[in-house]
Amino acid sequence: MGALLKSLILASALSALTVGANSLAVAQSASTLGSGGASGSSATGASGGSAAAGGTSASTLGAGATSTGPSGTSSSLGTGGSAAGGTKDRSSTKLHGNANNLHGMSKARAQDKGTWSDSKTKTKIHKGEVNTRTKSMAHEPGGPPVKSTTGISSGGQ
Numbered sequence: 001m002g003a004l005l006k007s008l009i010l011a012s013a014l015s016a017l018t019v020g021a022n023s024l025a026v027a028q029s030a031s032t033l034g035s036g037g038a039s040g041s042s043a044t045g046a047s048g049g050s051a052a053a054g055g056t057s058a059s060t061l062g063a064g065a066t067s068t069g070p071s072g073t074s075s076s077l078g079t080g081g082s083a084a085g086g087t088k089d090r091s092s093t094k095l096h097g098n099a100n101n102l103h104g105m106s107k108a109r110a111q112d113k114g115t116w117s118d119s120k121t122k123t124k125i126h127k128g129e130v131n132t133r134t135k136s137m138a139h140e141p142g143g144p145p146v147k148s149t150t151g152i153s154s155g156g157q
Contacts, residue, residue, distance in 0.1 A: 002134075004066045013127055016063040018104040019020065021096065024105060027053065027054070027125045027140050027143075028051075028052065028053035028054070028060070028138040028139060028143075028145070028146050029138060029146060030049065030050070030051040030052075030117075030136040030137055030138045030145075030146045030147055030148040030151035031049060031050060031051075031053055031136065032047065032048070032049035032057055032063075032134045032135070032136050032148040032149060033047065033048055033049065033134075033147050033149065033150060034040050034046065034047035034048070034134065034150040034152040035047075035129060035152065036132070036152040036153070036155075037154055037155030038154045038156075041067060041068040041069070041128065042065070042066065042067040042068070042155070043065070043066050043128060043129060043130045043154045043155025043156070044064070044065040044119075044130060044154065045063070045064055045065075045123070045130035045131065045132045045152045045153070045154045045155075046061070046062065046063035046064070046120065046132060046135040046152070047061075047062055047121060047123075047132040047133060047134040047151070047152050048060060048061035048062065048121065048134055049119050049121070049134040049135070049136035049148060049150065050061075050098070050119060050136060051118060051119050051136040051137055051146075051148075052117055052138055053115050053116065053117050053138035053139055054112065054115035054140050055085045055086075055088040055112065055115070055142045056083075056085040056089075056110035056111065056112055056115055056116060056117040056138075057083070057085050057110060057117050058081070058082070058083040058084075058091075058108040058109055058110050058117040058118055058119040058135060058136070059080070059081060059082055059083075059108060059119055060079070060080070060081035060107065060108050060119040060120060060121040060135075060136075061079065061080060061106070061121060061134075062077070062078070062079035062104060062106060062108040062122065062123035062132050062134070062137065063077070063078050063079070063103075063123065063132070064076065064078075064102065064104075064123050064124075064125045064130045064131060064132060065075040065077075065125075066125050066129075066131040068128060068144050068157065073128070075102055075105050075125045076102075077095065077097075077102040077103070077123055077125055078104075079093055079104040079105065079106040079121055079123055080093050080106050080108035081093065081096065081108035081119060081121065082106060082108055083108040083109055083110035083117070084110055085110050085112070085117075086110035086111045086112040086115075086116065086117075087111065087112045087113070088109075088110070088111040088112070089109070089110045089111075090107075090108070090109055091106070091107065091108040091109070092106070092107050093102075093105070093107075094106075100126065100127075101125060101126040102125045102126075103122070103124040103125070104122070104123050104124075104126070105120070105121065105122045105123075106120070106121045107119070108120075114139070114140070114141040115139065115140050115141065116138070116139050117136075117137075117138045117139075118136065118137045118138070119134065119135070119136040119137075120134065120136075121133070121134040122137050124126075126151065128155050128156055129153065129154065129155040129156040130152070130153070130154050130155055131151075131152070131153045132152050133149070133151040133152070134149070134150050134151075134152070135147065135148070136148050136149075136151045
């Protein structure tokens with residue numbers, strides 16, 4: 001999972017840099033990225049996204065991994081998000097789990113009057129399967145919002 005997570009973080013950073021570099025030419029943008037894989041009784045999955053419009057930006061990321069061996073199942077999940085540049089910025093992350101599953105959700109939204117950026121990521125691990133979905137949107141007044149969605153499902157019994 002280390003290489004997968006590094007690739008996803010690098011891609012998200014490059015996406016954020018690209019959004020920043022193109023902010024003069026593009027009024028609003030949204031991008032998402034995801035990757036996952038399974039091998040034997042192990043599975044990984046990660047998705048993330050960012051959105052930017054009129055000086056506001058929001059990003060979220062979620063990653064999970066699970067593996068089953070002779071001594072049982074081990075799973076891990078991480079998620080987070082951030083928002084900046086608006087007069088109303090908010091972000092939240094929730095993680096829950098029990099012996100059968102883990103799930104987490106991160107939301108981030110930056111808003112300045114009618115201009116806003118929003119990103120949401122949900123990640124779930126259940127029965128040897130990792131599912132993650134990210135949706136990012138950005139809006140400036142005078143036009144429709146731009147949207148990007150990525151969903152990943154890997155593993156399963």
